[in-house]
Amino acid sequence: MTGKKAIILLSGGLDSATCLAIAKDMGFECYALSFSYGQRHTVELDRAAEIAKKAGVAAHSVIDINLALWGGSALTDPNIAVPDAGESDGIPVTYVPARNLIFLSFAAAYAEAIGSCDIFIGVNSIDYSGYPDCRKEFIDSFTQTANLATKAADEKWKFKIHAPLQSMSKKEIIRKGTSLGVDYSLTTSCYNPDELGRSCGKCDSCALRKAGFAEAGIPDPTIYS
Amino acid sequence: MTGKKAIILLSGGLDSATCLAIAKDMGFECYALSFSYGQRHTVELDRAAEIAKKAGVAAHSVIDINLALWGGSALTDPNIAVPDAGESDGIPVTYVPARNLIFLSFAAAYAEAIGSCDIFIGVNSIDYSGYPDCRKEFIDSFTQTANLATKAADEKWKFKIHAPLQSMSKKEIIRKGTSLGVDYSLTTSCYNPDELGRSCGKCDSCALRKAGFAEAGIPDPTIYS
Numbered sequence: 001m002t003g004k005k006a007i008i009l010l011s012g013g014l015d016s017a018t019c020l021a022i023a024k025d026m027g028f029e030c031y032a033l034s035f036s037y038g039q040r041h042t043v044e045l046d047r048a049a050e051i052a053k054k055a056g057v058a059a060h061s062v063i064d065i066n067l068a069l070w071g072g073s074a075l076t077d078p079n080i081a082v083p084d085a086g087e088s089d090g091i092p093v094t095y096v097p098a099r100n101l102i103f104l105s106f107a108a109a110y111a112e113a114i115g116s117c118d119i120f121i122g123v124n125s126i127d128y129s130g131y132p133d134c135r136k137e138f139i140d141s142f143t144q145t146a147n148l149a150t151k152a153a154d155e156k157w158k159f160k161i162h163a164p165l166q167s168m169s170k171k172e173i174i175r176k177g178t179s180l181g182v183d184y185s186l187t188t189s190c191y192n193p194d195e196l197g198r199s200c201g202k203c204d205s206c207a208l209r210k211a212g213f214a215e216a217g218i219p220d221p222t223i224y225s
Numbered sequence: 226m227t228g229k230k231a232i233i234l235l236s237g238g239l240d241s242a243t244c245l246a247i248a249k250d251m252g253f254e255c256y257a258l259s260f261s262y263g264q265r266h267t268v269e270l271d272r273a274a275e276i277a278k279k280a281g282v283a284a285h286s287v288i289d290i291n292l293a294l295w296g297g298s299a300l301t302d303p304n305i306a307v308p309d310a311g312e313s314d315g316i317p318v319t320y321v322p323a324r325n326l327i328f329l330s331f332a333a334a335y336a337e338a339i340g341s342c343d344i345f346i347g348v349n350s351i352d353y354s355g356y357p358d359c360r361k362e363f364i365d366s367f368t369q370t371a372n373l374a375t376k377a378a379d380e381k382w383k384f385k386i387h388a389p390l391q392s393m394s395k396k397e398i399i400r401k402g403t404s405l406g407v408d409y410s411l412t413t414s415c416y417n418p419d420e421l422g423r424s425c426g427k428c429d430s431c432a433l434r435k436a437g438f439a440e441a442g443i444p445d446p447t448i449y450s
Contacts, residue, residue: 063291065288070338102327102330132378135373152357
């Protein structure tokens with residue numbers, strides 16, 4: 001145990017739960033951060049709370065921000081339908097404008113306030129939905145910006161944004177998490193769950209998740225509607 | 226009139242009010258964005274609303290985010306006293322961790338959602354309190370990051386972050402705003418106003434403002450307590 005503090009962005013999904021397990025395994029004292037951002041599927045916040053609790057985090061905070069104020073995404077605007085997997089070319093309608101930029105900005109503020117310089121985010125750009133804010137170029141550029149935006153600009157410490165899943169396939173992520181004891185039955189990936197929180201099995205995110213478990217040769221604990 | 230939309234970060238202070246006037250003068254259709262971020266002095270939000278109304282903006286939105294959740298600044302934590310002007314070396318305790326990073330991230334999200342690529346922020350690094358997130362290096366780096374974080378990464382348009390006051394002295398800002406008809410009696414700059422919203426006249430921000438009006442040879446309309 002290094003006992004060093006780290007901020008972990010925790011969505012309640014498979015990737016961020018794995019990311020939290022990796023941070024914990026590296027010996028960090030974990031401060032989980034989730035967002036209530038006007039998303040359709042608030043079931044993810046319940047799952048995030050369970051995952052955080054099970055992982056024994058030092059704290060789990062939920063920040064309330066209303067990205068639905070201006071819509072612009074199928075995940076925050078009920079008037080835009082969630083497409084089935086493979087229906088979209090380019091950046092899909094489930095993309096939420098600047099979401100990871102906002103999330104990482106809050107993480108940097110929180111980190112600075114509690115004296116941490118380590119932030120974990122579960123982005124990956126192999127089995128992903130094509131969102132620009134999941135790519136390595138963005139994470140690298142954000143790191144530089146955060147180091148200029150904060151006291152890090154004038155002091156010796158610098159932020160490190162850990163994106164340990166960046167170049168892993170979904171199969172590799174699931175195998176890694178399983179080896180670290182992640183209970184994937186607590187996680188949810190679906191862009192369009194029903195009222196009971198059950199996954200649709202048809203959206204892009206469900207398709208990636210299903211294929212990942214199949215390729216990893218690990219039983220998929222997801223409950224599909 | 227170009228009719229192009231722009232997002233203007235509007236704090237209720239002298240600088241952002243001038244910035245709004247400049248954007249309007251450039252022919253932009255202005256969407257003002259303010260933040261209720263747990264600041265001690267919510268009088269700024271009332272002033273921002275008055276300034277926005279007088280400028281005839283297309284919309285004025287106030288985003289509620291609770292940066293006081295983790296404190297770390299004299300502006301959001303009542304247990305940290307606001308120092309008088311000249312009391313601080315380096316980055317002062319009135320610095321709010323990653324504030325402009327968060328504000329600009331929301332502006333980028335809002336801009337993308339309404340089809341704008343122009344964002345105005347009233348930072349300046351001449352007569353300022355030494356905050357890292359007011360410097361040109363930060364603004365330039367943020368621009369690059371925002372262009373990687375959003376659809377701009379895959380499309381032809383790119384964000385432009387306008388910081389027209391960046392290298393202006395407070396005297397020059399006040400003269401510019403006065404020439405554009407800004408009513409500075411509506412603005413507030415104080416880090417530590419009293420219950421009636423009157424400025425303390427002693428903090429760093431009041432000192433910079435007072436000196437600016439004196440050097441510009443323009444009567445200071447500020448009501449000091």
